[in-house]
Amino acid sequence: MGRQRRRVGLLVLVVASLELCSVASADVTTERSASILVWPKLLANGTRDTIILLSNTSNSLVRAHCFYVNAALTDPTQPQGPLNPPLWQEIDFDIVLTKQQPTYWVVSEGRTVNPTDEPCGPGDPECPNAGFDPGLIPPVVPDFVGELKCVQVDDSGAPLAGNAFKGEAILVREDDGDISEYNAIGILGIENTGDGVLVLGGGQCAGNGVVCGGDEDCGGDGPCVPEYNACPETWIVNHMAEDAPNVVLGPDSTVSTELTIVPCTQNYETQIPTSVTLQFQTWNEFESVFSVSTTVTCWANFNFGDLGSPVLTIDGTQVRDPLGTMYMQSRIRSASGTPFGVLMVGEELHTVEGTSSWAAMNLHIEGERPNPDIITIPAEQIAP
């Protein structure tokens, strides 16, 4: 009887402990501090520039290793094609933030290290780069379009699951100052093995470092040490039919919705871009549903009209809603043949009578991906 009770007690203890073990979930977030931040849409192309805002929300000094990924076309003046692919060129740099420190930089200018930058004072609102400089941040090349990714690291340069960063991007149109702003997408860290293989939605076997989804993948080399939360299974976008009118601005207005998408899996060591085929399922206000798909390699920026399905455009919509426009809900997921997650942001361009205004938006997520995504950082970048 006593032995049986011991077994029951042990069994309950083991089961309960298993329930408490950290399990990667879909906690990609746009509103909490994280260990990896991704700004999917950066522009410095002479028409629009981008201001990066980044803060340390912890009470400790923190470091990050950051990557610009230039996705401009080989020849920006020509359309994309097999002979004119995106560059997918990566530039990396390091930053340091003291406790609770905010910082900013303009993507086209970067930020130098100059402790003699004068602070602002009464009557002087221009004090560029005043404050503790986070490090030497290079300017991007002309005609840059792409993304920025920052990974929290420790003093040695090894990735660290500290969840200390939050960030935003402000896109500024240079000719008239129109602005739009979105939150950087954060990927929460759980633990980290400290190497250059960052597993999102999975981990690495403690014994041999093999990427794993759970303890069962490790056999005798377990347990599976979870690293970062997973990319989401589904993205949900509320949007208008392409070029539908804004009912406030009137029937002569148009609204175009752009999506900027980057794969979750990226290999900075081999510099081979990841391709993901995305399935779109779209419902309109009448509950009619349509499907379309497209493939994203490295970085993609397109509006719903570019997907080639007329029903996603106002002109192709056979019946408008009673107010003369059409709203839609699109659910976007990766096709099973390309088992990689994606991250994305949206921007609406509202146009009327020759004037326009951009409005950026963070998108909604649902579910967690069944397969892990992997970000691979070259070994010499994390342990100089």
Added chain:
Amino acid sequence: MRTRKWVGWTMVLAAAVVALGAPAAQADVTSDKAAAILVWPKIRFVEGSVDTIIQVSNTSTDTQILHCFYINATSHCSVTERACDTITNPCAPSEGLCLPGWIETDFQVVLTPRQPIFWTVGDGLAGNQLPLDGVAFRGPRGESNAGTRIPPVSEPDYVGELKCVVVDGEGRAVARNVIKGEATIVEPAVSVEPLSVDKYNAVGIQAIEGDANGDNVLVLGGEANEYNGCANILIADHFFDFAANPVNGDTIESRLVLVPCSQDLLNQIPGGTTVQYLVFNEFEQRFSTSTPIQCYFERQISSIDTRNPERSIFSVYVSGTLSGQTRIRGVGQGLLGILRTSSGDGRVAAVNLHMQGDRELPDQIIIP
């Protein structure tokens, strides 16, 4: 005897582990996941000038019913009753005092499976404006938006918030995290002011068990396991007011919008609390201030702590650097909010605030 003690401790330890691992309300207020309660902290309508487009989508494959509340927070002059603001549009001495308002108007929205709908707060949505009105149009399985009647906001100069709760057929709040929403504030070009459109996500409060006891008191956080709690701290990254936009030199200003998590919509008692602000500049230098808020709070950040904005701790002239991080904490109640940044001649961008930590005490929304 030793065996019994060992067994006993094992069972106690196991029970403790199970208890500690039991799900509890977290600070999972979210602006990027579907939820059971949505809050749009800022609704703005000025007849002929500004309007707000509300988008809400049903992410589930079932019909959902929403019980929604407009909360009119427009202040009025006590004598003339025109709309006013104590700082930006004060009452003249002959007009009396600028008194805050808090009036709730509720309505119902029915969403069919996966359906997105929208309306402008200036016009509302009803009758033959509904996409599936149940008369001329129905969904594939016969469902419709019948039962939906969204009124226009009640004043030609209106500021306030909108809140929607997922309910069942009897009006009881249920634990279905199925709705997502956005607000688009549209300011058409007028005279020298340019077209400005800014957009933010509605803040979602996810349900655990919903209003399981049916008392119409929705408990956010705490041990009741009804809804997740509001965050302890909201965090905003921003440029200090009057900073020069580093791209084009335009003057930047920011407006902070806060609403309390706790509200008594049954007895029309607005929520209120003291708000503590910790402000860090790029030198890691810290300032702090506090202010009381009630019902609805919207202010240019350099007007939070002073009537002389250039001397504010939120002013670039005082802070000394262009960018800052502000941590916002409601002392007695949780808060929800957004930040709107303007640059130059009225170009505006909105962004949802970040959140951190759990509150010790729960908040409550009491619905009629």
